[in-house]
Amino acid sequence: MRTHRNTKARFVFLLPAAIWVLTFTIFPLVYSLYISVHKVETKMNVSREKVPMLDESGNPVLDAKGNPRTKIQINREKISTWTNIGLTNFKRLVEDPQVHSAIKVTSIFVLVAVPSQLVLGILLALLFNQRLWARSFLRAVMLLPIFATPLAVGYLFFTIFYEEGGPLGFLGVPFLSNPDWALFSVILVDIWQWTPFCFLVFLAALQGIPNELMEAAKMESKSKWGLFANIIFPMLTPTIVIVLLLRLAEAIKLFDIPFALTGGGPGVATQSMSFLAFRTGLRYFDLGYASAMSYCLLIIVMIIVTLFFRKLRQSYA
Amino acid sequence: MKPKQNQHPLKYSIYSLIAVVAAMIFFFPIYWAFSTSLRNPLDTFTVSGFGIPFLNFDPTLTNWVDQLATEEARKAVYNSTVIAIFASILALALGIPAAYALARFRFKTISNKDLTVWFLSQRVLPPVATVVPFYLIMQFLNLLDTQLALILINATFVLPFVVVIVRQTFLDLPIELEEAAFMDGARNYGAFLRVALPLAAPAIAATGLIMFAFTWNEFLFAITLSSKEVITIPIHMAGAVDTRGVQFWFMAVRAMIAMIPPVLIALLAQRYIVQGLTLGAVKG
Amino acid sequence: MAEVKLRGVKKSFDEVEVIHGVDLEIKDQEFVVFVGPSGCGKSTLLRMIAGLEDITAGEIYIGDTYVNDLHPADRGAAMVFQSYALYPHMSVRENIGFGLKLNKVPKAEIQRKVAEAAKILKIEELLDRRPAQLSGGQRQRVAIGRTIVREPSVFLFDEPLSNLDAALRVQMRMELEKLHANLKTTMIYVTHDQVEAMTMADRIFILNDGYVEQVGTPLELYRKPANIFVAGFIGSPKMNFLSVKVLQIEGQQITLQLPGEDQMQLQRENINFQVGDILTLGIRPEHFELEQAKGCSLSATVDIIERLGNETYIYANDANDNLLTVVGDGELDVSNKEKIKIHFTTDHCHLFGRDDQSIQ
Numbered sequence: 018m019r020t021h022r023n024t025k026a027r028f029v030f031l032l033p034a035a036i037w038v039l040t041f042t043i044f045p046l047v048y049s050l051y052i053s054v055h056k057v058e059t060k061m062n063v064s065r066e067k068v069p070m071l072d073e074s075g076n077p078v079l080d081a082k083g084n085p086r087t088k089i090q091i092n093r094e095k096i097s098t099w100t101n102i103g104l105t106n107f108k109r110l111v112e113d114p115q116v117h118s119a120i121k122v123t124s125i126f127v128l129v130a131v132p133s134q135l136v137l138g139i140l141l142a143l144l145f146n147q148r149l150w151a152r153s154f155l156r157a158v159m160l161l162p163i164f165a166t167p168l169a170v171g172y173l174f175f176t177i178f179y180e181e182g183g184p185l186g187f188l189g190v191p192f193l194s195n196p197d198w199a200l201f202s203v204i205l206v207d208i209w210q211w212t213p214f215c216f217l218v219f220l221a222a223l224q225g226i227p228n229e230l231m232e233a234a235k236m237e238s239k240s241k242w243g244l245f246a247n248i249i250f251p252m253l254t255p256t257i258v259i260v261l262l263l264r265l266a267e268a269i270k271l272f273d274i275p276f277a278l279t280g281g282g283p284g285v286a287t288q289s290m291s292f293l294a295f296r297t298g299l300r301y302f303d304l305g306y307a308s309a310m311s312y313c314l315l316i317i318v319m320i321i322v323t324l325f326f327r328k329l330r331q332s333y334a
Numbered sequence: 335m336k337p338k339q340n341q342h343p344l345k346y347s348i349y350s351l352i353a354v355v356a357a358m359i360f361f362f363p364i365y366w367a368f369s370t371s372l373r374n375p376l377d378t379f380t381v382s383g384f385g386i387p388f389l390n391f392d393p394t395l396t397n398w399v400d401q402l403a404t405e406e407a408r409k410a411v412y413n414s415t416v417i418a419i420f421a422s423i424l425a426l427a428l429g430i431p432a433a434y435a436l437a438r439f440r441f442k443t444i445s446n447k448d449l450t451v452w453f454l455s456q457r458v459l460p461p462v463a464t465v466v467p468f469y470l471i472m473q474f475l476n477l478l479d480t481q482l483a484l485i486l487i488n489a490t491f492v493l494p495f496v497v498v499i500v501r502q503t504f505l506d507l508p509i510e511l512e513e514a515a516f517m518d519g520a521r522n523y524g525a526f527l528r529v530a531l532p533l534a535a536p537a538i539a540a541t542g543l544i545m546f547a548f549t550w551n552e553f554l555f556a557i558t559l560s561s562k563e564v565i566t567i568p569i570h571m572a573g574a575v576d577t578r579g580v581q582f583w584f585m586a587v588r589a590m591i592a593m594i595p596p597v598l599i600a601l602l603a604q605r606y607i608v609q610g611l612t613l614g615a616v617k618g
Numbered sequence: 619m620a621e622v623k624l625r626g627v628k629k630s631f632d633e634v635e636v637i638h639g640v641d642l643e644i645k646d647q648e649f650v651v652f653v654g655p656s657g658c659g660k661s662t663l664l665r666m667i668a669g670l671e672d673i674t675a676g677e678i679y680i681g682d683t684y685v686n687d688l689h690p691a692d693r694g695a696a697m698v699f700q701s702y703a704l705y706p707h708m709s710v711r712e713n714i715g716f717g718l719k720l721n722k723v724p725k726a727e728i729q730r731k732v733a734e735a736a737k738i739l740k741i742e743e744l745l746d747r748r749p750a751q752l753s754g755g756q757r758q759r760v761a762i763g764r765t766i767v768r769e770p771s772v773f774l775f776d777e778p779l780s781n782l783d784a785a786l787r788v789q790m791r792m793e794l795e796k797l798h799a800n801l802k803t804t805m806i807y808v809t810h811d812q813v814e815a816m817t818m819a820d821r822i823f824i825l826n827d828g829y830v831e832q833v834g835t836p837l838e839l840y841r842k843p844a845n846i847f848v849a850g851f852i853g854s855p856k857m858n859f860l861s862v863k864v865l866q867i868e869g870q871q872i873t874l875q876l877p878g879e880d881q882m883q884l885q886r887e888n889i890n891f892q893v894g895d896i897l898t899l900g901i902r903p904e905h906f907e908l909e910q911a912k913g914c915s916l917s918a919t920v921d922i923i924e925r926l927g928n929e930t931y932i933y934a935n936d937a938n939d940n941l942l943t944v945v946g947d948g949e950l951d952v953s954n955k956e957k958i959k960i961h962f963t964t965d966h967c968h969l970f971g972r973d974d975q976s977i978q
Contacts, residue, residue: 019509020440022672026522027439034432034453034493041490042456045467052466141356150350155357157604162360164600166551168568169589173363176370176582184366213360217608266458273553277572291462291554298466299558311463322458513670514703518717518764519691528716532707 046315053106053308055099062094106309116310118285119293125200126289127268130207134264135257137208138215143249145216146223160217162210171277174206178278196286199279203287206274211267215260222256223249262325269318290314364593370586371397401587410570411591417481417566418549421488422542428489429496430538434526436497437504438512453497461491465558472559479563487555492545503537504530540606547596567592620681620694620771620804621646622667627676629662629828637662637828639676644806644821649798652808653815654825654851660808661776663825667806668697668774681771696765697774700781702757704749704764711745714763735763738800755786762794766801775807779814791817812852816840824848846974849900855931855943857968858906860899860916867893872969874899878937882914884964886977897977900968903931903943906960908950913963918942920956934958 068090070078077085110116145156162170177184178192185192192202226249234248271289275281281288281296288296294314298307372393401407432453436446468487469478477483507530515525531538553568560569571588600607622644629637637659644650652660665671667678669690678685685693696717704713712719714735715728723731736742739759749757758778765773775794779787795818798805809815815822816836824831824839824847832844836852843849849857865881866873872884874897891897918934921941925931925948932944932952944960952958969977 018446018505021438021509021512021516021522022670023440024522027435027441030431030435030439030526031441031449034428034497037428037490037493038453038456041486042459042464045464045471046459048467048471049463052470144349144353144356147349148346149353150346152353155353157601158357158361160600160604160607161364161597164547164551164593164596165364166553166568166589166592166596168551168553168571169367169592170363172571172585173367173589176585177363177366179582209360209363221608270460270462272462273568276553291460294462295465295554295558299469304466304470308466311460311466314460315463318458318460322455508701508703510699510701510703511705513690514697514699514705514764515716516670516690517668517695517697518768519720520717521689521691524720528720529705 049308049312052305053312054101054103055305056102056105057097057099057302057304059095059097059302062092062096064092064094066090066092102305106306107313109306110309110313115285115288115293116290116313119288119290122200122285122287123269123271123289123291126204126207126271127265130204130211131261131264131268133204133208134212134215135261137212138219138260139253139257141212141216142219142223143245145220156220159213161213163214163217165210167210167273168277170206170210171274174202174209175278178202193279194283196283199283199286203271203274203278206278207268207271211264215264218256218260219253222253226252258325258329262322262329265325266318266322269314269321364597367586367589367593370582371590373397373583375581375583397583397587401584401591406565406570406573407588407591410565410567413481413564414550414566417484417488417564418546420481420485421492421549422545424485424489425492425496425545426538426542429493430500430531431526433497433500434504434530437501438509438530450498450501453494456490456494461554465554468555469558478559479561481564483559484556484564484566487559488549488552491552491555492548495548496541496545499541500534500538503534503541507533537606540603543599543603544607547599550596551592621679622772622804622806623677623679624663624667625677625679627663627666627678628674629659629666629671630674635674635828637666637674640828640830642823642830642833644804647802647804649795649805649807649818649820651815651819651822652806652825653810653812653822654831656810657827658825659828660810660825664697664774664776664806664808667772668695669693694771695774696768696770696772697776698758698761698765698778700777702749702761702778702781704757704760706749709746709748710741710752710760710763713749713760714767717764717768731767732763735766738766738797739763754782755790758782758790762797771804773801773803773805775805777809778807779809780811787814794818812854816852824851826851842976843900843968844976846898846900846970849968849970849976853902855903855945857900857902858942859970860901860936860940860942861938862897862899864891864893864895864897876914876916877940878917880914880916882964882967884967884969886969888978890977891971895972897972898970898974900970901962901966903945905966906942906944906946906962908932908944908946908952908958908960911959911961913961916942916960916962918958918960920952920954920958923952923954932958934960 066089067087070086070088072078080086141159145152145159149155175193191198193199230248230252231244234244238244270291272291272295275287275289275292279287281292285293290310291314294307294310297303297310372395374392374394375397435441436450440446441449472478472480472483511529511533512525515529520528551568552566553572556564556566556569557572560566565573567588571585571592622642624640624642627637627640628635640663652663654660662671666673667680669685669688673686680693680695683693704710705716708716711732714732718728718731732745733742736745739762741756741759741763744752744756744760749760752760758781761778778794779790782790791814794807807814807818816839819836821833821835822839823833826847832839832848834842839848839852843852846859850859860877862877863875864872865875867889870885870887870889872886872889874882874884876882876899916936918936920932920934922933923930924933928948930946930948930950930952932946932950934942934944936942942960946952971977
């Protein structure tokens with residue numbers, strides 16, 4: 018990669034973004050660690066106070082006798098108390114059945130949804146690599162789910178999966194009321210939304226395979242399966258790995274879809290780790306515990322991604 | 335690998351059919367929202383066939399009118415638009431120079447590839463890990479329920495994309511053009527502003543549009559950092575379920591309002607998206 | 619106008635040294651060519667002079683100014699790139715005037731200078747077009763125009779003609795020579811084509827593998843190559859190299875065994891070899907004579923005949939099965955597999971020792 022001669026200017030270009038990332042990502046993460054070793058209790062201090070009544074221009078209002086009128090003002094004060102409790106939150110994580118359930122839910126989701134998307138994506142890419150009627154138009158249509166608002170998609174599928182009269186009602190399947198089916202529905206929605214992404218990337222990769230390679234192989238053997246296994250698949254492998262990594266990282270963050278489609282239910286059947294952490298922190302306001310939870314999630318993701326990277330480096334070396 | 339030229343007409347038909355079916359499956363939910371939004375509330379669950387407007391029922395715009403008339407809906411659209419525009423601009427302002435630095439300069443101690451990977455790794459971070467700290471920080475700064483807070487956060491989340499995509503764009507520009515600018519008397523900033531940037535402009539515009547779409551769709555932080563004032567469209571949608579029960583027709587309209595801009599952007603910037611997504615993935 | 623001096627200039631990319639200590643002096647207003655095979659470092663050297671590459675060691679002076687740390691824009695040099703590097707988003711006029719605009723030259727003067735340059739290069743009608751609408755030759759003129767308006771003290775050319783077709787190349791060569799005569803400014807020209815070097819240069823610097831092999835005028839390089847590399851690089855078709863064995867040395871007279879039965883005698887002053895050593899004898903194809911016998915001779919068998927009309931190229935195998943090239947007259951009567959006798963005189967002989975250096 019040819020570059021310009023090094024001057025101080027390069028820092029002027031790079032630093033704003035780098036500093037921004039450090040401030041808005043690294044700093045909150047460090048802060049989060051700090052929070053996770055505390056117990057944060059927020060109490061509402063309610064007090065009543067007799068306060069003079071004022072009219073619009075700020076002048077005191079007088080009653081018939083000329084005395085200032087008062088009213089009772091209710092003061093609400095939020096007081097947060099922070100207590101350092103060391104690793105208690107983390108210990109709690111290990112024993113909390115909700116956490117176990119969330120991990121299970123997220124794991125099943127990731128392990129089923131991501132490979133399915135990949136496989137479907139490859140199949141569709143192979144399909145679209147042929148001559149087809151209205152190919153460009155169809156491909157453009159396929160692109161749309163990726164950009165549809167995930168939350169909206171969740172709600173949409175809620176209407177579609179709705180058991181009493183939705184379009185799929187005739188199947189008689191308890192999409193949303195049965196815990197196992199509910200998780201499956203979430204998986205289906207994710208597959209719907211992200212298969213097109215895999216499809217696009219694989220299609221581009223397929224089109225990047227030099228023609229001559231395919232032709233040379235065809236001259237040697239008629240087997241279609243052989244062509245796929247020996248030429249196409251090996252050449253796609255780097256792409257597969259990268260798409261896998263990207264989708265894995267995104268899938269673990271699962272939040273919008275369960276929120277909209279099932280609200281985490283029925284029960285906790287579709288409560289993903291992100292959802293649980295969110296609820297704990299911003300609905301139950303157990304901030305310390307929620308921080309510990311999300312930290313755990315972060316570490317899990319980091320471990321998975323790092324392992325992946327190592328495997329990648331190894332297979333390239 | 336170009337598509338096969340001489341193909342059995344039967345194969346062509348079968349493959350085309352499968353492709354059409356696939357496209358229909360992937361389009362159906364969007365279409366369904368469209369159809370539901372145009373239906374009289376009473377017909378929501380009783381429509382026949384595929385719910386094709388005019389064919390299977392009489393479309394009506396009442397749902398749309400009712401929704402858009404509410405102040406909430408308008409506020410939501412306004413907030414979402416403002417936040418998405420400014421977050422994109424901020425991300426571009428920060429990311430484009432960084433992308434240029436990573437494309438055209440060498441850094442000691444850390445290689446450019448490592449730096450780029452570092453930027454990209456920000457996307458691996460689950461947003462929920464920063465939700466609690468950001469909530470507290472914004473509370474402290476009195477920025478809860480403000481557009482500013484969401485603009486800052488969203489800019490942070492899309493910044494890595496900007497850096498990676500725009501860096502590739504700059505790498506694809508021939509470096510001789512900037513060298514010629516040097517020989518013509520330009521300094522680093524001059525070459526960047528007058529040569530590299532104008533030539534990268536189409537790609538940058540498309541990237542900006544895509545970032546707009548991502549921000550528009552963002553939900554987690556929106557719901558965390560807002561309560562009454564800064565309602566964005568996703569939050570507005572969540573409202574239709576909580577307070578009014580299962581009003582699918584309203585939900586459909588809101589879903590459409592939510593999805594139309596990003597979907598339009600997807601169509602507009604289509605070629606560019608494919609390029610961007612795949613370059614990122616294929617070139618690693 | 620300025621001289622250019624390089625002292626002890628070295629360049630390394632990471633750990634690999636690609637330019638190993640180059641010293642050179644280019645006189646004011648000279649047209650100098652850096653020539654050599656791909657990868658010899660000629661472009662790198664040019665770019666170091668331009669300021670587009672860092673200098674690992676050594677000093678570069680343009681005029682009297684030490685320019686090592688100066689930004690390209692401050693060195694007073696202008697460059698024509700191999701790919702022309704025209705700004706695609708600007709018109710020809712804006713391309714040429716770009717540098718002036720950056721230096722805040724008043725608009726009127728920019729107009730004047732651009733018009734002047736356009737006139738010299740005959741591209742006046744193209745001023746409002748975009749580079750994409752121009753042909754290769756036209757683009758090249760615009761690239762040159764861009765350098766002219768800057769009124770630099772040194773012009774730098776990086777293989778400007780290699781992207782043009784043969785006919786255009788010949789035409790542009792002449793135009794560049796005329797330009798040089800007109801502008802009377804130092805020009806440094808990089809190319810891999812020895813024909814361009816020979817025809818255009820006042821002096822040539824031949825480079826190989828990061829070293830300057832020889833410096834001289836075109837004819838000096840042709841007549842007195844300092845080593846086998848230069849001898850083989852300059853001149854087309856390439857010089858013939860024969861392995862000869864030293865049979866006898868008497869004072870300055872050397873008797874050599876040619877391939878086959880023949881022998882010859884040469885005079886040389888610096889005898890740094892002994893009887894029995896194998897040396898290399900170099901003779902250019904155009905100095906081999908087939909019809910008139912004179913001087914020494916050598917037997918060979920014709921293998922391939924190429925008739926160009928004005929000349930005939932004959933490829934023949936000598937007694938050691940080495941391929942020799944002979945340039946003969948267009949009407950030459952010769953046939954395949956014919957046994958021929960090749961004649962040559964000693965003043966056309968170049969003798970090279972075991973170190974490949976020329977023996978004088």
